[in-house]
Amino acid sequence: MLYVVIAFLWTSIWFYLLFGGADFGAGILELFTTERNKSRTRRTMYRAIGPIWEANHMWLIIAIVILFVGFPLIYSTMSVYLHIPLVIMLLGIIARGTAFAFRHYDAVVDDMQVVYNRIFVWSSFITPLFLGIIGASAVAGRIDTNAHSFVQAYIFSWLDWFTVAVGFFTVAICAFLAAVFLIGEANNEKDRIRFINKTRSSNIIAIVFGGLVFVAAQFEHIPLVTWVFGNPVGIIAIIAASLSLIVLWYLLHKGRTKILRLLAGFQVTMILLTVTYEHFPKIVLFKDGTYLSLIEHHGEHKTILALGWALLIGSVFILPALFYLMYSFKKPKTENS
Amino acid sequence: MNDFIAARSQMALSLGFHIIFSCIGMVMPFFMAVSHFYWLKTGNVLYKNVTKAWSKGVAIFFATGAVSGTVLSFELGLLWPEFMKHAGPIFGMPFSLEGTAFFIEAIALGFYLYGWNRFNKWFHWFTGVVVGVSGLLSGILVVAANAWMNNPKGFDFVNGKFSNIDPIKAMFNDAWFSQALHMCIAAFVATGFAVAGVHAFMILRKQNVLFHSKAFRIAAVFACVAALLQPLSGDISAKNVAKLQPSKLAAMEAVFHTEKGAPLIIGGIPNEQTQTVNDAIRLPKLLSYLAYGDLNATVKGLDSLPADERPPVSITHFSFQFMVALGMFLVLIAVLYFIIILKKRSWQEKRWLLKLFIIATPMGFLAVEAGWTVTEVGRQPWIIYGVMKTADAVTPMPGIVYSFYIFTCVYISLALIVIFMLYRQIKMVGQLYDIPQQENIA
Ligand code: HDD
Numbered sequence A: 001m002l003y004v005v006i007a008f009l010w011t012s013i014w015f016y017l018l019f020g021g022a023d024f025g026a027g028i029l030e031l032f033t034t035e036r037n038k039s040r041t042r043r044t045m046y047r048a049i050g051p052i053w054e055a056n057h058m059w060l061i062i063a064i065v066i067l068f069v070g071f072p073l074i075y076s077t078m079s080v081y082l083h084i085p086l087v088i089m090l091l092g093i094i095a096r097g098t099a100f101a102f103r104h105y106d107a108v109v110d111d112m113q114v115v116y117n118r119i120f121v122w123s124s125f126i127t128p129l130f131l132g133i134i135g136a137s138a139v140a141g142r143i144d145t146n147a148h149s150f151v152q153a154y155i156f157s158w159l160d161w162f163t164v165a166v167g168f169f170t171v172a173i174c175a176f177l178a179a180v181f182l183i184g185e186a187n188n189e190k191d192r193i194r195f196i197n198k199t200r201s202s203n204i205i206a207i208v209f210g211g212l213v214f215v216a217a218q219f220e221h222i223p224l225v226t227w228v229f230g231n232p233v234g235i236i237a238i239i240a241a242s243l244s245l246i247v248l249w250y251l252l253h254k255g256r257t258k259i260l261r262l263l264a265g266f267q268v269t270m271i272l273l274t275v276t277y278e279h280f281p282k283i284v285l286f287k288d289g290t291y292l293s294l295i296e297h298h299g300e301h302k303t304i305l306a307l308g309w310a311l312l313i314g315s316v317f318i319l320p321a322l323f324y325l326m327y328s329f330k331k332p333k334t335e336n337s
Numbered sequence B: 001m002n003d004f005i006a007a008r009s010q011m012a013l014s015l016g017f018h019i020i021f022s023c024i025g026m027v028m029p030f031f032m033a034v035s036h037f038y039w040l041k042t043g044n045v046l047y048k049n050v051t052k053a054w055s056k057g058v059a060i061f062f063a064t065g066a067v068s069g070t071v072l073s074f075e076l077g078l079l080w081p082e083f084m085k086h087a088g089p090i091f092g093m094p095f096s097l098e099g100t101a102f103f104i105e106a107i108a109l110g111f112y113l114y115g116w117n118r119f120n121k122w123f124h125w126f127t128g129v130v131v132g133v134s135g136l137l138s139g140i141l142v143v144a145a146n147a148w149m150n151n152p153k154g155f156d157f158v159n160g161k162f163s164n165i166d167p168i169k170a171m172f173n174d175a176w177f178s179q180a181l182h183m184c185i186a187a188f189v190a191t192g193f194a195v196a197g198v199h200a201f202m203i204l205r206k207q208n209v210l211f212h213s214k215a216f217r218i219a220a221v222f223a224c225v226a227a228l229l230q231p232l233s234g235d236i237s238a239k240n241v242a243k244l245q246p247s248k249l250a251a252m253e254a255v256f257h258t259e260k261g262a263p264l265i266i267g268g269i270p271n272e273q274t275q276t277v278n279d280a281i282r283l284p285k286l287l288s289y290l291a292y293g294d295l296n297a298t299v300k301g302l303d304s305l306p307a308d309e310r311p312p313v314s315i316t317h318f319s320f321q322f323m324v325a326l327g328m329f330l331v332l333i334a335v336l337y338f339i340i341i342l343k344k345r346s347w348q349e350k351r352w353l354l355k356l357f358i359i360a361t362p363m364g365f366l367a368v369e370a371g372w373t374v375t376e377v378g379r380q381p382w383i384i385y386g387v388m389k390t391a392d393a394v395t396p397m398p399g400i401v402y403s404f405y406i407f408t409c410v411y412i413s414l415a416l417i418v419i420f421m422l423y424r425q426i427k428m429v430g431q432l433y434d435i436p437q438q439e440n441i442a
């Protein structure tokens, strides 16, 4: 049952990265869109994510609940040492979620919209940035449980070149996912071209940041190269991702939006697979070389059993309903002008 | 303010904020479903307008409730890591089931809000009902988690170690039923009176009277039925507290000294120094009767506890009295309302009745906040009753004070924006829904 629980944990992180990521990305794209096109990007986005955006963010909750029920030591350790980035991420989530709802449902359309928009786009940027930082800090081996000063324990546990680079890489990935996704949602040729160009630029930026992550890792003496290329799974995943990227660029103009989405999703999946595979089951690495592991540091057997069943039964209800929701709102491509 | 107090205040603030949104998220879908049902049955477009207007409000509240809930699930760890390290696996069961309930709620809400004219109309209606049912379910589950903190079950605690964990037993602790029942009714009371009050106000202002009357009726009936049930369920709660948490009962009722045939103290100012209650009305033997069903039962006082295990008396006592007073006032309104309806009088012409409802607008929510203060402060100094002290659970990170200030600012601004948005929704009713003023009530 432990492996079932771990699989659910991984899946919810994965889905959050894909769906939540595309959702953040839409806001990031808006941030980097010229004034003239902003409202069009926005309208496309509403149509695309309106009905499912609540559900997209539930994956984060599921991951957190799995952590604190099943792996309490991991949850509480991260909460203590990564308190500050977690709080910043939370503020981002608050700002973004409410700004989205407010600008969507406000009865009056006036200058307040500008305020909501500004909050929305900036928090769309900040939140994944810190999500990336948090994820990277868990494995960067900077968390110092023996630290004596505030700065050592609560700042340098998460702040260095590597984690920041990963943060920006995450932001770029989100933007990339959103751009690919929106190609299929555009309802006129001009928008479509715009999103194709955005896909290109965000992809290039993601690759550049990916490179910077390696540079930063080198600089911080983190053996990222061995992590990624030190095992066959990592190598195969990276090769597969690169090949699919070539296919994606080739198909960009061909209008095969479904395949494009699958390819983009595939690449992100491969990246997540690579970084998690090498570490599994270690999820938090400490400065003194000790670690917390999903296999060794879990809750009692009975808890894991109950949690596993709760997740399995829950998914019987959730997954069909979720797919039906996505399907229903994809189906009629009306408003084709 | 030290970090410990800051952490507690931040927790209280976040929960106090979240609870408002979750009550609305639990109850409004039912109001919507009723109104929607009338629209499907009668074809009266007013009901459709009411449903749509409410669903916009619900969307705003849902989003705010969802983010504040997300914050809470992190805050449990950010503020109380030591607590979560041990409690997580024990009381986590309801939380993991709750995850499912939330998910279904979010999915159903997607169907409901965006599904007008898209699906079979009864399927669409049904998704609205699902939103309500899963909201209620998640409320019950999360309260079961809180009840475990009051009545920790499902583990052995030997030499400071938790072992032999049974999450199912922990979930069905002895406090969950009375707390969940009382909470669910409270959500209906609070939301019902808040909604009814707003519509009553618009009726008195003579704006879109037909529209607001329909809305008022639905909310008021729910609110009044729930208000009548609430004291009954409160009595069950009180008896349960007397059994499970004598220290909380003592603080609620300001019983300083253990007493046989204890009087019920109404009002009064507890003085923790002299251990007396001044200026109170005392109804002889009533407390013994209410708590244990026996006029001569012994009620344990705070003096039966070591000094470092006594909860704060004044806050708990005042909050409890405040909740009960509000509850009684709402019962009075409910009785008046039902008398008028049963006598088939036109309530719309009774301006004083509408005014009473306007006065009652915030009262349900005030009672909810007061009630939670009783539950949480009355449990102090324990975070897990009798097992772990709150002070031992707090995060080691210094500087929580600043985090508290930041969150206070955030929550205040959010509250202001939500009020502002609702004000705009209500103001726009006339234009948005193009209400035919002359339309007959179908
Ligand atoms: C609309 C709100 C509302 C109203 C009118 C009342 N209550 Fe209440 N009360 C709550 C809302 C609430 C609450 C916020 O929902 C609490 C907090 C925890 C809980 O389970 O319910 C609560 C807690 C609570 C507790 C503590 C339970 C515990 O710690 O386990 C008791 C003893 C009562 N209530 C008793 C009453 C009585 C005798 C009332 C008589 C009118 C009453 N309440 C009205």
Ligand code: HEM
Pocket: B008, B009, B011, B012, B015, B016, B017, B019, B080, B083, B142, B143, B145, B146, B147, B368, B369, B372, B373, B376, B377, B379, B380, B382, B383, B390
């Ligand atoms: C499952 C539900 C809940 C859980 C797990 C929970 C947990 C906690 C925790 C961990 C604390 C800090 C420790 C303490 O001071 O006792 C706390 C305090 C508090 N909570 Fe709850 N709580 C829950 C429900 C609520 C709700 C709904 C409210 C609503 C308003 C609330 C109000 C408070 C207050 C006022 C405090 C501060 C107590 C004090 O200052 O002494 N709680 N709660």
Ligand code: HEM
Pocket: A054, A058, A061, B018, B019, B021, B022, B023, B024, B025, B026, B061, B062, B063, B064, B065, B066, B067, B068, B069, B070, B071, B072, B073, B076, B102, B103, B105, B106, B135, B136, B138, B139, B140, B142, B143, B183
């Ligand atoms: C420690 C305490 C609590 C935690 C950790 C918590 C967690 C959450 C989370 C994560 C959400 C967002 C889910 C979504 O997107 O729908 C949420 C929403 C919700 N919570 Fe809480 N919650 C707590 C206390 C409570 C209490 C005491 C109640 C009710 C009695 C409650 C009832 C709800 C409801 C009904 C929603 C749905 C949101 C809506 O419809 O507006 N929660 N909560």
